Amino acid sequence: MIVPLISIILLCPLAAFAVFGLFSLANRRFPRQDYLSTVAMLAALVCSFLLLREVVPTPEPHTVNWISLGGVTFSMGFYLDSVTVIMLIVVTLVSSLVHIFSMGYMHGDPRYPRFFAYLSLFSFSMLFLVVSDNLLGIYIGWELVGLCSYLLIGFWFEKDSAANACKKAFLTTRVGDVGMFIGMMMLFTKFQTLSLYGEGGIFAQAAAQLSTADMVWLSIAGVLIFCGAIGKSAQMPLHTWLPDAMEGPTPVSALIHAATMVAAGVYLTARMFPILTETSSLVIAYVGGITAIIAATIAIVRFDIKRVLAYSTISQLGYMMLAIGAGSYVAGLFHLTTHAFFKALLFLGSGSVIHAFHAMHAHAHDDEHEHAHEHEHGDHDAPGHEHGEDSDSGHILGSEIPPDQDMRNMGGLRRKMPITFVTMLIATLSISGVPFIFSGFWSKDKILAGVLERAMEWNSVHHYLLFVMTLLAAGITAFYMFRLIFMTFFGEPRNQEMHEMAHESPLSMTVPLIVLAILSFPVVNTLWFNKDYVKPPPQPHLHAPQHAYLAPDSKTGGQSVALSLFGVSEAVAAEEEGGHDTHADDGHHGHGPAHTIAMVLSIIVAGSGIFLSWLFYHRRTLSAESVATTFRPIYNLFWHKYYFDEFYDGVLVALTVWKSRLFAQFDGSVVDGIVNGVGTVTRDILAAFVGIFDNRVVDGLVNRVAQVTWAIGGKVRRIQTGAIQTYLFVVLAGIVLLILIFRAL
Amino acid sequence: MTLQHYLVISAILFTFGIFAVLTRRNAISILMGIELILNSCNLNFAAFSRFMTPPEDISGQIIAIFGIVLAAAEAAVFLAIILAIYREFGSIRPDEVDTLKG
Numbered sequence: 001m002i003v004p005l006i007s008i009i010l011l012c013p014l015a016a017f018a019v020f021g022l023f024s025l026a027n028r029r030f031p032r033q034d035y036l037s038t039v040a041m042l043a044a045l046v047c048s049f050l051l052l053r054e055v056v057p058t059p060e061p062h063t064v065n066w067i068s069l070g071g072v073t074f075s076m077g078f079y080l081d082s083v084t085v086i087m088l089i090v091v092t093l094v095s096s097l098v099h100i101f102s103m104g105y106m107h108g109d110p111r112y113p114r115f116f117a118y119l120s121l122f123s124f125s126m127l128f129l130v131v132s133d134n135l136l137g138i139y140i141g142w143e144l145v146g147l148c149s150y151l152l153i154g155f156w157f158e159k160d161s162a163a164n165a166c167k168k169a170f171l172t173t174r175v176g177d178v179g180m181f182i183g184m185m186m187l188f189t190k191f192q193t194l195s196l197y198g199e200g201g202i203f204a205q206a207a208a209q210l211s212t213a214d215m216v217w218l219s220i221a222g223v224l225i226f227c228g229a230i231g232k233s234a235q236m237p238l239h240t241w242l243p244d245a246m247e248g249p250t251p252v253s254a255l256i257h258a259a260t261m262v263a264a265g266v267y268l269t270a271r272m273f274p275i276l277t278e279t280s281s282l283v284i285a286y287v288g289g290i291t292a293i294i295a296a297t298i299a300i301v302r303f304d305i306k307r308v309l310a311y312s313t314i315s316q317l318g319y320m321m322l323a324i325g326a327g328s329y330v331a332g333l334f335h336l337t338t339h340a341f342f343k344a345l346l347f348l349g350s351g352s353v354i355h356a357f358h359a360m361h362a363h364a365h366d367d368e369h370e371h372a373h374e375h376e377h378g379d380h381d382a383p384g385h386e387h388g389e390d391s392d393s394g395h396i397l398g399s400e401i402p403p404d405q406d407m408r409n410m411g412g413l414r415r416k417m418p419i420t421f422v423t424m425l426i427a428t429l430s431i432s433g434v435p436f437i438f439s440g441f442w443s444k445d446k447i448l449a450g451v452l453e454r455a456m457e458w459n460s461v462h463h464y465l466l467f468v469m470t471l472l473a474a475g476i477t478a479f480y481m482f483r484l485i486f487m488t489f490f491g492e493p494r495n496q497e498m499h500e501m502a503h504e505s506p507l508s509m510t511v512p513l514i515v516l517a518i519l520s521f522p523v524v525n526t527l528w529f530n531k532d533y534v535k536p537p538p539q540p541h542l543h544a545p546q547h548a549y550l551a552p553d554s555k556t557g558g559q560s561v562a563l564s565l566f567g568v569s570e571a572v573a574a575e576e577e578g579g580h581d582t583h584a585d586d587g588h589h590g591h592g593p594a595h596t597i598a599m600v601l602s603i604i605v606a607g608s609g610i611f612l613s614w615l616f617y618h619r620r621t622l623s624a625e626s627v628a629t630t631f632r633p634i635y636n637l638f639w640h641k642y643y644f645d646e647f648y649d650g651v652l653v654a655l656t657v658w659k660s661r662l663f664a665q666f667d668g669s670v671v672d673g674i675v676n677g678v679g680t681v682t683r684d685i686l687a688a689f690v691g692i693f694d695n696r697v698v699d700g701l702v703n704r705v706a707q708v709t710w711a712i713g714g715k716v717r718r719i720q721t722g723a724i725q726t727y728l729f730v731v732l733a734g735i736v737l738l739i740l741i742f743r744a745l
Numbered sequence: 746m747t748l749q750h751y752l753v754i755s756a757i758l759f760t761f762g763i764f765a766v767l768t769r770r771n772a773i774s775i776l777m778g779i780e781l782i783l784n785s786c787n788l789n790f791a792a793f794s795r796f797m798t799p800p801e802d803i804s805g806q807i808i809a810i811f812g813i814v815l816a817a818a819e820a821a822v823f824l825a826i827i828l829a830i831y832r833e834f835g836s837i838r839p840d841e842v843d844t845l846k847g
Contacts, residue, residue: 722843725775729767 002054003062006078006131009047009088012040013095013124020117033113037120038099044127045092051085055533061133061197072192079133079197082534083333087130087267090337091260093519094344095123097512098255101348104508105251105355115155119255122148126260130267135184135194135202138268142180142228145261146173152256153248165244172241176231183224186217187275196271203274207540215277218541222280225272226287233265233317236291240644242314246306250351253306258313258347259340266320266336273329274537281542282462285325289469291318294642296476300483301628301638303408304401305350308484312431313343315473319447326466328450329536335443338520342427342440345516349424350405352509353488356417356502357404407487409498414489416502419510421489423517428485430520432478433606439522441602444474448598456594467598471605478609486617751792758785772827772837779823780816787812 016037023030030036063077099119106115125148129141147170154166187202188194195201210218229235234242245257256262269284276284292315299311316339323332403409414421430440448470455463493499504510615622628635640646721727758781765778787809794805831837 720846722846724839724842725767732763732767 002051002080003078005047005051005054006080009044009051009092010124010127010131012043012047013037013120013127016040016120017117017124020113020120029113033116034099034103037116038096038103040120041092041096041099041123044123045089045096048085048088048092051080051088055080055082055085059197061195061201063133063195063198074136075134075195076137077133077195078131080131083267083270084131086333086337086534088127090340091123091126091130094259094340094516095119095126095255097515098251098344098348101254101351101509101512102249102251104506105351106249111155115152115249118148118151118155119251122152122256122261126264129264133195133197135187135196138271139181139184142232142264142268143177145256145264146170146177146232149173149245149256149261152252153245155249155252156247159247161244162247165241165247169241169245172238173231176227176229176238178227179224179230180228183221183227186221186224190217203537206275207538210541215279215541218275219277219279219283222272222276223283226269226280226284229265229269229321230287231265232268233262233321234291234314235265235287235318235321236294237644239291239295239314240641240648243307243310243641246304246310250306250347250354253310254344254347254351257310258343262313262317263320263336263340266317266324266332269321269324270329270333273324274539275541276325276539277541278543281325281327283325285322285462285466288318288321288323288325289466289473291315292322292473293318293469293476296473296480297638298641299480300476301635304405305353305407305410305484305488306347306405308407308480309343309346309350312346312477312481315477316343316431319444319470319473322466322470323447323450326447326451326454326463327536327539327542328447328454330534331443331446331450333534334446335440338430338439338443341516341519342430345423345427345513345520346431348509348513348516349420349427352417352420352505352513353410353413353502354404355505355509356413356420357409357498403495403498407484409495410488410493411491411495412489412493412499413502416499417489417504419504419513423510423513424489425485426517426520428481432481432610433474433602434610435599435603435606437521439520441606442522445595445599445602448474448602449595452598453594471601474602475605475609478606479613482610482613483617486613490618748792748796751788751796755785755788755792758782758788770838770840772830772839775839776820776823776827780820783812783816783819 016033019030019036020033059079059081061077061079063075065073066076067074099116102115102119106112109115122145125141125144127141129138129145132138132141150166150170153169154162156162157166184194191202191205193200193202193205196203198204206218231238242257242262246253248257295311295314295318299308299315302308302311316335320332320335320339323329323335426438430438433441433444435441448467451463451467451470454460455467612622616624616627637643762778762781762783762785765781766775769775769778790805790809790812794803794809798805827837830842834842836842
């Protein structure tokens with residue numbers, strides 16, 4: 001049943017796209033592309049749920065040979081384990097809801113059917129990536145989702161900012177993909193296959209053949225493959241494309257740039273889990289950790305509601321990377337799924353808010369097109385924008401944010417849009433890690449506990465540092481998410497005119513919000529709490545470090561260091577003594593000391609983040625402006641997004657442009673000079689000689705032949721008398737002559 | 746009557762035919778010459794068939810009959826061509842129709 005079910009899952013969205021393509025060839029439109037795509041997605045969703053029962057503890061890949069080149073055969077196939085099936089459900093579920101949401105959100109767009117066709121193509125690509133059992137298939141899906149991302153970010157390509165953003169996204173991720181391809185080729189040259197699973201797969205071969213001498217090589221390959229994930233999952237330093245990708249329609253941001261495609265990087269890293277070494281794990285964890293913090297701090301100062309969510313996404317993806325790098329396989333993927341739901345919900349909610357304001361604009365500007373009006377604004381984060389020195393109050397940039405996405409125009413919306421408010425609040429509580437009743441708390445807690453446990457077990461200063469990063473990012477996350485909620489839904493409306501016009505969104509938009517809100521509770525994520533359902537694969541190349549970093553004598557020493565580091569009382573330590581010897585089987589520990597500490601600390605940081613946010617943005621006992629003025633350099637750093645864009649713009653882009661100019665000049669003077677010189681020599685000297693030769697010799701010969709023929713013809717024509725009887729006589733005479741000759745012979 | 750008799754008569758017919766075709770100044774007379782030639786051929790076929798092959802083999806005679814049919818069809822085409830030529834040139838004298846003269 002596995003293969004037919006997976007085939008249906010893949011073919012449904014592909015067929016929906018193919019219908020669009022075939023109709024386009026005939027210059028027509030399928031009448032209800034939106035229904036077609038949505039139904040295809042729902043069918044895939046049903047099949048994904050049916051697959052839940054097909055998962056076996058030790059799955060085998062289902063493959064067919066695809067291409068044989070010399071002695072090497074590339075196979076294509078499916079691999080279905082518990083992670084695959086969960087990813088399938090997440091992708092199809094979020095995709096279906098986004099389809100439904102888009103029917104409301106994109107209504108009236110001139111390219112409405114095309115939007116759904118692209119969504120279908122994207123869903124197919126993403127599902128293909130998820131079920132592939134080999135790196136080649138993953139790579140194909142990988143590039144396809146990149147293409148769809150490009151098409152959908154640039155969906156409103158009339159806007160310059162959208163056109164620039166899609167190019168930026170495509171090129172930036174390409175940088176990572178090159179690294180990924182090199183990593184794949186490294187594995188290929190070593191193992192002569194790109195299949196991951198099964199007898200001759202990379203994992204089996206790596207476990208069997210590689211010695212400790214190969215670890216450096218394997219680390220490099222792992223990090224290179226992770227480069228692809230850096231690009232796709234918008235990790236530092238290739239994260240700059242994701243905020244700009246918000247130029248796309250909001251449902252796209254929810255589906256591609258929050259829930260699925262950007263999570264593909266995490267999924268790939270998780271798939272590579274068995275060949276990660278200490279070094280590559282650490283690189284992954286650090287990249288994730290640094291990304292989580294940097295993106296979270298940038299999110300604090302954004303005013304564009306979608307960009308806050310974009311940076312939040314980057315930050316959360318960093319979290320997942322960190323989890324996988326720190327060995328918390330299950331926790332990382334758990335957070336991937338919970339994040340997919342609540343972040344999709346946040347994006348759709350923001351879309352609902354934007355839609356409410358959009359409608360106002362459409363009304364105010366009569367029948368002007370939705371995005372035609374956006375065209376006037378846009379260009380907020382487009383590269384090359386110089387922000388003024390004193391932009392800390394944000395007013396200079398204010399004009400660049402579309403007014404319907406600017407949180408400073410919102411406020412008090414909770415009465416106007418109750419459903420959007422409640423659902424977004426649930427998602428915010430979930431992402432902030434409000435304890436016990438929200439899924440985000442459990443997944444985040446699992447990550448924190450996993451990292452801390454690894455730190456205690458290995459006595460590794462790196463992992464303690466990573467743990468601090470996670471905590472810090474968690475606190476900041478809670479802060480900026482509640483900042484968003486307070487600015488948008490609480491307080492007094494700041495723009496009275498806009499507020500008057502705002503309204504709750506239609507049913508097609510609120511229903512997906514409600515469904516996603518339900519999914520933000522842990523009740524529906526029970527699979528992850530089942531210890532036997534998702535098991536981390538073994539990591540044969542990962543060994544605990546030989547020397548302990550902090551306390552070389554015992555683990556207890558390390559633990560006490562940890563406890564004093566985080567200011568937890570000795571009593572807790574004593575109470576949990578002896579619990580730390582549980583092997584780090586990836587978050588499947590019960591309530592070890594690490595777990596308790598992590599839980600307590602995460603509640604504390606989340607609570608303080610929310611409290612601060614409340615003080616700043618609701619009670620207004622603290623003024624954000626005054627704090628910004630006090631810590632102006634830091635504020636500027638956050639405001640300018642750590643100058644990443646400026647750096648890329650000022651160094652990489654400028655360097656490329658300068659190089660191009662140089663080459664252009666070289667082309668213009670040297671290359672063109674040579675070409676023109678050769679041209680002149682040829683025309684004026686060679687061609688003259690050849691011309692004379694042609695005119696005299698060749699033409700002369702031809703003319704002479706013609707003259708001779710003409711002269712002979714003039715003589716011979718006399719034979720042709722036109723009298724039939726003469727001809728006959730000649731014929732008869734000829735025959736008589738022939739007879740006489742043959743007789744004589 | 747031996748084969749020689751037939752062949753001699755056939756040869757005489759053929760010669761008359763050729764003479765008519767080469768010398769007559771009237772297209773109709775040329776046609777008559779051609780008919781003579783054809784009939785001399787038919788006569789040869791019949792004669793050879795009679796004298797040179799077993800009595801049950803009559804293929805030569807049959808070819809002669811086909812030849813007669815052919816001659817009739819050919820005469821029709823020839824007359825049609827003559828009519829067309831007459832319309833074009835106002836004459837049916839072959840020496841006056843010399844458009845193909847080089």
